[in-house]
Amino acid sequence: LPVLAVIGRPNVGKSTLVNRVLGHREAVVQDVPGVTRDRVMYPAEWAGRNFTLIDTGGWELDVAGMAASVAKQAEIAVELADAVMFVVDATVGPTDTDEQVVRLLRRSGKPVVLVANKVDSSMQEADATTLWSLGLGQPWPVSALHGRGSGDVLDEAIRVLPEVSAVADRMPEGGPRRVALVGRPNVGKSSLLNKLAGNERVVVDEVAGTTRDPVDELIELDGKPWWFVDTAGIRRRVHQTSGADYYASLRTRAALEKAEVGVVLVDASVPMTEQDTRVIQQVIDTGRALVIAYNKWDILDEDRRPYLEREIEMDLVQVQWAPRVNLSARTGWHTNRLSKALDTALESWDTRIPTGRLNAFLGELTAGHPHPVRGGRQPRILFATQASNRPPRFVIFATGFIEAGYRRFIENRLRENFGFTGSPIEISVRVRE
Numbered sequence: 001l002p003v004l005a006v007i008g009r010p011n012v013g014k015s016t017l018v019n020r021v022l023g024h025r026e027a028v029v030q031d032v033p034g035v036t037r038d039r040v041m042y043p044a045e046w047a048g049r050n051f052t053l054i055d056t057g058g059w060e061l062d063v064a065g066m067a068a069s070v071a072k073q074a075e076i077a078v079e080l081a082d083a084v085m086f087v088v089d090a091t092v093g094p095t096d097t098d099e100q101v102v103r104l105l106r107r108s109g110k111p112v113v114l115v116a117n118k119v120d121s122s123m124q125e126a127d128a129t130t131l132w133s134l135g136l137g138q139p140w141p142v143s144a145l146h147g148r149g150s151g152d153v154l155d156e157a158i159r160v161l162p163e164v165s166a167v168a169d170r171m172p173e174g175g176p177r178r179v180a181l182v183g184r185p186n187v188g189k190s191s192l193l194n195k196l197a198g199n200e201r202v203v204v205d206e207v208a209g210t211t212r213d214p215v216d217e218l219i220e221l222d223g224k225p226w227w228f229v230d231t232a233g234i235r236r237r238v239h240q241t242s243g244a245d246y247y248a249s250l251r252t253r254a255a256l257e258k259a260e261v262g263v264v265l266v267d268a269s270v271p272m273t274e275q276d277t278r279v280i281q282q283v284i285d286t287g288r289a290l291v292i293a294y295n296k297w298d299i300l301d302e303d304r305r306p307y308l309e310r311e312i313e314m315d316l317v318q319v320q321w322a323p324r325v326n327l328s329a330r331t332g333w334h335t336n337r338l339s340k341a342l343d344t345a346l347e348s349w350d351t352r353i354p355t356g357r358l359n360a361f362l363g364e365l366t367a368g369h370p371h372p373v374r375g376g377r378q379p380r381i382l383f384a385t386q387a388s389n390r391p392p393r394f395v396i397f398a399t400g401f402i403e404a405g406y407r408r409f410i411e412n413r414l415r416e417n418f419g420f421t422g423s424p425i426e427i428s429v430r431v432r433e
């Protein structure tokens with residue numbers, strides 16, 4: 001379906017307009033600063049045409065200053081959309097921020113409909129005419145709040161919206177998925193981020209002192225957009241002496257909480273450290289999908305190479321299930337393999353196994369390999385169900401305590417049978433007499 005994005009400065013009435021289109025079928029929640037709303041795309045219909053509506057109202061991207069934040073939003077929306085509704089507050093008139101957005105929109109070449117909002121009565125229509133100066137053609141006077149003119153402007157948006165989307169097939173359902181790039185200092189996170197993002201994408205105008213930390217960046221890999229969350233701390237080298245470890249770990253946790261998948265970057269040119277292992281464990285503990293990337297492959301010692309694969313396999317014995325990519329952030333070698341690994345991990349993370357299939361599998365497994373007898377008793381597995389996904393969580397009902405070794409056995413066989421490449425899985429046991 002073609003994609004229509006609604007953009008504009010905060011408080012110009014974007015969400016009100018979006019609600020008009022959606023007819024209150026979806027409650028567009030109050031904007032919470034600093035929170036990337038999960039749901040930014042809605043299936044919509046107007047004048048008999050179906051399309052996807054992007055509401056940028058919830059994208060509080062904490063880029064330096066509001067102007068940059070809005071510009072960033074606009075840039076992303078344009079990237080994701082086939083056409084744009086640019087909402088301006090007619091009672092305020094064009095602002096510098098609006099002009100900045102206009103330049104972006106012009107450059108994109110995408111169709112734009114200029115919405116002059118807050119024209120609540122015919123008396124105010126003169127306000128709208130000042131917006132001709134933006135150079136985007138006719139401003140459409142609208143009162144999103146009262147509905148005045150909103151039908152006309154939506155008709156116009158539908159008219160300019162292409163029949164065939166140029167972007168939709170690149171777009172995961174529900175919007176781009178969220179990635180946290182993590183790893184101990186100096187493994188090359190910022191180098192990799194820069195390599196992946198390219199420089200043309202940076203729209204941040206750094207205003208000293210106004211930068212708040214987390215910034216989510218939209219980065220295209222293999223033609224598909226991904227949110228890289230909390231990238232500010234990666235881009236800006238944080239120099240800390242005391243307690244650096246502790247803060248690094250807090251930062252990692254915060255990024256992972258916002259993400260669906262963690263890419264743990266490891267420096268392949270030096271032996272793995274305990275800190276690397278801790279970061280991997282953090283991804284698992286937060287229940288996120290996991291991809292492991294070994295960086296600096298361009299500077300490996302020749303005499304180290306032959307042993308390295310073996311060494312890595314031993315280091316990662318606990319997380320053999322995670323997809324691994326060897327790459328070089330410096331040269332860009334194999335960085336194009338990341339998106340495939342991310343897709344694989346998230347697919348596993350999303351997996352739901354139907355109860356029937358799960359029990360057929362477990363029944364056969366436990367019949368062939370029953371739990372060992374303990375103290376004259378042998379706990380039996382009665383039934384299992386997948387309680388949730390993201391990550392997959394299983395609940396097993398049994399007649400007695402299931403020991404850790406047997407749980408691991410079940411987990412391993414579940415992995416062998418159903419895949420789960422790149423996803424942690426959780427198994428809990430409930431005892432029923």
Ligand code: GDP
Nearest residue numbers: 185186187188189190191295296299328329330
């Ligand atoms: P961060 O602390 O994880 O963000 O690490 P940086 O990106 O700042 O990189 C730390 C150092 O490693 C810098 O000197 C980089 O130039 C270097 N580096 C990063 N990636 C690579 C790579 O793929 N190959 C080589 N040879 N050096 C790299």
